[in-house]
Amino acid sequence: MTVEQDDKYRKYVTSMLEKFSDVFAAVMVGDYTVRAETEKDDEFTPFAMYLNTLISSIQRTTDELSVKNKTLEEKIYTIEKQTEAIKQLSTPVIQIWDKVLVLPIIGVVDTRRSEQMMVDVLEKVVELEAECVIVDITGVETVDTGTADHFMKMVRAVRLLGAECFITGVSPLIAQTITHIGVELTGIKTLRNLSEGLRGAFEFMHYKVVKKSE
Amino acid sequence: MKEKIYSVLVEEVGEFKAKAILRGAYHYFGIEKDKEAEDLLLPILERVRLSLNGENLKSSKVDGVMRRLQSMFPEVKRVQTEEEHIAIESEEDIRMAQMRAKIKAQALGFNGLDQTKIATTVAELTRNIIKYAGKGTVTLIPLLTDERALKIVAEDNGPGITNLSDVLSGTYDSKQGLGMGLLAIKRLMDSFEVETNSGVGTRIVVIKYIK
Amino acid sequence: MKVPLIKIGDKLLVSIQTTIIDSVVASLREDITNEISTSGVKGLIIDLSGIDIIDSFFCRMINDIGHDARILGAKTVVVGIKPELAITLVQMGMEMRGVMTSLNLNKALEILK
Ligand SMILES: Nc1ncnc2c1ncn2[C@@H]1O[C@H](COP(=O)(O)OP(=O)(O)OP(=O)(O)O)[C@@H](O)[C@H]1O
Numbered sequence: 168m169t170v171e172q173d174d175k176y177r178k179y180v181t182s183m184l185e186k187f188s189d190v191f192a193a194v195m196v197g198d199y200t201v202r203a204e205t206e207k208d209d210e211f212t213p214f215a216m217y218l219n220t221l222i223s224s225i226q227r228t229t230d231e232l233s234v235k236n237k238t239l240e241e242k243i244y245t246i247e248k249q250t251e252a253i254k255q256l257s258t259p260v261i262q263i264w265d266k267v268l269v270l271p272i273i274g275v276v277d278t279r280r281s282e283q284m285m286v287d288v289l290e291k292v293v294e295l296e297a298e299c300v301i302v303d304i305t306g307v308e309t310v311d312t313g314t315a316d317h318f319m320k321m322v323r324a325v326r327l328l329g330a331e332c333f334i335t336g337v338s339p340l341i342a343q344t345i346t347h348i349g350v351e352l353t354g355i356k357t358l359r360n361l362s363e364g365l366r367g368a369f370e371f372m373h374y375k376v377v378k379k380s381e
Numbered sequence: 382m383k384e385k386i387y388s389v390l391v392e393e394v395g396e397f398k399a400k401a402i403l404r405g406a407y408h409y410f411g412i413e414k415d416k417e418a419e420d421l422l423l424p425i426l427e428r429v430r431l432s433l434n435g436e437n438l439k440s441s442k443v444d445g446v447m448r449r450l451q452s453m454f455p456e457v458k459r460v461q462t463e464e465e466h467i468a469i470e471s472e473e474d475i476r477m478a479q480m481r482a483k484i485k486a487q488a489l490g491f492n493g494l495d496q497t498k499i500a501t502t503v504a505e506l507t508r509n510i511i512k513y514a515g516k517g518t519v520t521l522i523p524l525l526t527d528e529r530a531l532k533i534v535a536e537d538n539g540p541g542i543t544n545l546s547d548v549l550s551g552t553y554d555s556k557q558g559l560g561m562g563l564l565a566i567k568r569l570m571d572s573f574e575v576e577t578n579s580g581v582g583t584r585i586v587v588i589k590y591i592k
Numbered sequence: 593m594k595v596p597l598i599k600i601g602d603k604l605l606v607s608i609q610t611t612i613i614d615s616v617v618a619s620l621r622e623d624i625t626n627e628i629s630t631s632g633v634k635g636l637i638i639d640l641s642g643i644d645i646i647d648s649f650f651c652r653m654i655n656d657i658g659h660d661a662r663i664l665g666a667k668t669v670v671v672g673i674k675p676e677l678a679i680t681l682v683q684m685g686m687e688m689r690g691v692m693t694s695l696n697l698n699k700a701l702e703i704l705k
């Protein structure tokens with residue numbers, strides 16, 4: 168190699184290295200649109216190819232990640248919202264009397280929630296050998312066909328286990344909507360309020376409440 | 382173990398891919414890195430090949446290794462991820478199929494109620510196969526994507542359901558049963574599809590997602 | 593596989609432990625109707641506490657047995673349906689018609705008293 172050739176080659180290598188440095192620098196600051204380019208077919212060609220592949224894979228991964236991050240964020244947001252809602256709306260099953268359970272429902276009853284309530288209530292019925300379940304819907308503001316259907320299912324499921332189920336707290340407004348939307352709560356005992364429900368439960372179990380002194 | 386994995390991989394995908402995948406595996410599973418590691422460009426070459434194929438290299442690499450390793454080491458959560466193919470030929474198979482469906486659902490993380498729904502669905506599907514087609518198959522397919530799910534495919538070469546729309550609208554009056562089975566499945570599952578041809582057979586695909 | 597029938601006083605107890613196949617259903621129905629009509633029991637208790645799945649076929653069998661019993665003048669109480677089965681049944685749109693239900697055997701006996 169002559170001195171001239173040597174010098175020329177060194178310049179070429181330097182310029183290529185600078186080119187690659189530019190690309191690396193761009194990538195370093197997060198610009199993945201850059202690509203290394205080569206004029207000749209020499210040792211730099213595969214190098215550029217590998218580099219470009221790496222950049223595009225980083226680019227793709229980053230894109231995917233940001234998309235995933237976004238959906239994740241959205242999911243976390245909904246989960247947070249749901250947990251909050253569940254906290255507000257989670258429904259305790261209360262044993263109000265020996266073998267009598269009360270399920271006070273507040274808020275919106277959707278499919279998922281009603282299913283969870285059914286599981287909770289039925290398990291409690293088995294555990295405590297309950298004979299009566301009072302589903303109190305005083306805290307339910309609106310009832311549509313879906314909601315009414317959930318209540319029907321709840322009553323049927325409780326009865327399949329062998330316990331009786333009353334629905335209490337049916338406000339005049341809800342009673343009207345139920346009639347209006349044409350849902351028939353056939354065979355389902357609805358009572359005005361919780362104390363009527365308790366009275367109903369006592370009656371069902373053949374209890375009699377009497378004043379002590381008499 | 383390393384040798385065993387390597388030789389199987391070479392058989393399956395050839396030497397170069399095998400090396401690249403294995404390197405990924407070392408990294409992924411924390412197996413001690415091979416001292417005689419090929420020059421560092423190998424994984425890059427693998428990336429080039431994959432990226433030229435337009436594949437998502439990261440997950441496909443991991444997936445490939447996972448699948449290979451799982452087939453070699455069956456104890457690696459096999460029950461959960463594998464498809465199960467069940468031949469339905471007699472009434473005894475109905476019970477067997479529903480039991481296996483329940484076990485699979487449990488392994489996948491379905492809650493007790495959903496396990497029951499899945500087993501009940503399989504009971505309905507398989508009983509219909511026995512009753513109306515004589516024999517057929519049920520395949521349990523775990524879907525392990527973002528939303529985990531179980532897909533159930535029931536197939537037979539029986540007479541086909543000739544009055545499907547009546548059955549699904551609830552206006553059908555079954556001679557042999559209550560005519561409730563298919564409607565029930567539809568209500569219990571998240572997705573329900575029927576493909577049926579008179580004289581050719583029936584294929585019912587249902588999916589239940591984990592809540 | 594034969595389902596045992598047990599007589600307790602004037603009641604008949606049928607405890608079904610596993611899913612039943614078609615051929616057994618027919619003979620079980622026959623056994624029950626025979627027993628009711630010959631011994632004149634007034635109550636039939638079907639214990640399902642050992643059952644893990646109730647499909648439409650099984651549900652229909654229970655309803656049919658209840659129907660048979662009613663015609664022969666006996667009341668039927670179904671005992672021990674598990675919570676998840678009850679929920680699945682109502683979601684399927686299935687009903688147990690013409691039979692009573694109870695949580696356990698004791699209560700069933702009380703109901704039939
Ligand atoms: N695999 C099948 N091949 C052919 N026909 C079928 C098949 N599955 C269902 N059918 C037809 O569709 C009808 C409805 O089926 P479905 O399971 O809903 O009710 P059923 O089997 O009649 O009664 P049930 O399931 O309530 O015991 C059946 O009566 C039968 O005519």
Ligand SMILES: [Mg+2]
Nearest residue numbers: 509558562563
């Ligand atoms: Mg059927």
